[in-house]
Amino acid sequence: MIIRIIYIFCFLILNANFLVSKEVNVFSSRHYESDYKLYDFFTKKTGIKVNVITGKSKLLEKRVIEEGSSCKGDLLILADAGRMGSAESKGLFQKFNSDILKKKIPENLRTDYWYSIAKRARIFFYNSANIKNKDLKNIDYLDLADEKWNGDILIRASNNIYNQSLVAYMIEVYGEKKATEWIKGLVKNMARSPQGNDRAQILGVAAKEGKIAVANTYYHSLMMSGKKGTEQKKAAEKVSPIFPGQNSKGTHINISGAGLLKHSPNKKNAIKLLEFLLSDKAQKHIVNNTFEYPISQNVNPHPIVSRMGKNFKENNTISISSYFKWQSKAYKIMLENGWK
Ligand SMILES: [Fe+2]
Incomplete structure (x- = not known):
């Protein structure tokens, strides 16, 4: 038993x-x-x-x-x-x-x-041989639409999710009307028809094809690390980061x-x-x-x-869940206003 x-x-x-x-x-x-x-x-x-x-x-x-x-x-x-x-x-x-x-x-x-x-943060990169740091002091995302940057902005296409989330963020923060005006100005200021990935925008600034590139932080670091080859490392070394919105709403995360x-x-x-x-x-x-x-x-x-940049001001006042809320609207406005 x-x-x-x-x-x-x-x-x-x-x-x-x-x-x-x-x-x-x-x-x-x-x-x-x-x-x-x-x-x-x-x-x-x-x-x-x-x-x-x-x-x-x-x-x-x-x-x-x-x-x-x-x-x-x-x-x-x-x-x-x-x-x-x-x-x-x-x-x-x-x-x-x-x-x-x-x-x-x-x-x-x-x-x-x-x-x-x-x-990650979506920030700006510039080439100090092309633009003075003091001109970028306190720069904000809204400034990308300022006519003083006519022909200077490098940013990838509107079908890219990072850009859609950035525009969605702008809608959440500033409302649809202001975000639409912003897109209009930004499209006018583009240095070229959007092409390539985030690293291509950084390479563009290094080659002085534009003055301000918009890209995610880790891409520049990846280039700096040498993991993408010597050419990209050299290009990244020519370029400096700047965190937008430090004097206003903070950087987009x-x-x-x-x-x-x-x-x-x-x-x-x-x-x-x-x-x-x-x-x-x-x-x-x-x-x-x-x-x-x-x-x-x-x-x-x-x-x-x-x-x-380690201690920059993030915009942590809004929930990142709002990016999806405005995503299809953001993409629609981008296309309607000529963001290819
Ligand atoms: Fe990525």
Whole structure:
């Protein structure tokens, strides 16, 4: 009898272990090799294996929708608050409660459905051989429409999500009417028809094709690091950053974010991973490899990023969830006013 009880007991214990899932499935639009190393840290710490599927955000979104309740994805990780908002609006995420995430992530950088894991700022770059620093003192996003910058602004196309989020931000801060006037002036001031990515705008300023480039902070740091080759490093060295809005509303911030998918089969593990991404160790690893800004106050940016600017004034008075709210309106106004 006793042997039988022991046998049943052992059987139950063993099966209980099998029932506890030891994996988590991440769908990510981030293309950083370093993210895999980050997941390895997590696996070593917890024993939970991380399976990663990468792809463009729209394709990942489509896949999650099509697979519905049979979708095996647990966490969806995307760059840009506009994209996170898009996924939220389609009902892709589920709410959950995490005091850790609430404590670590400022309120304006999360919603009930998704959380920021790293930050970036969309700022200006100039070539001091081309323009004097004093001319840029206290410059603001609104100044991009000032006629004194006629033919001087380098910025990428309107179909780019970073620009759509910037315009959405302008609508949120200044209202649709003022934002529309701003776009009109900005389009008039463009140095060329929008072309290339953010790094191409920085290269343009280095080559004096324009005086002010608009780009995300990490692109310049990436060029400075030499990871994009000597030519780009040399170009980046010719260029200086300037954080707009320091004397007004602050600098426009955007994020990389993550949300728990609605039909997540490994919910506990997914929450554990998300909380891990906000740990100091993970934050340090992220910013040291991607040149983004940390969310955690305990972690410093990469030294190259710190040199660019560490203690600038962010606009943290509005929620970044507003970028999606105005996204389609922003794109419509951009196209209507000639932003190619
Ligand atoms: Fe990017």
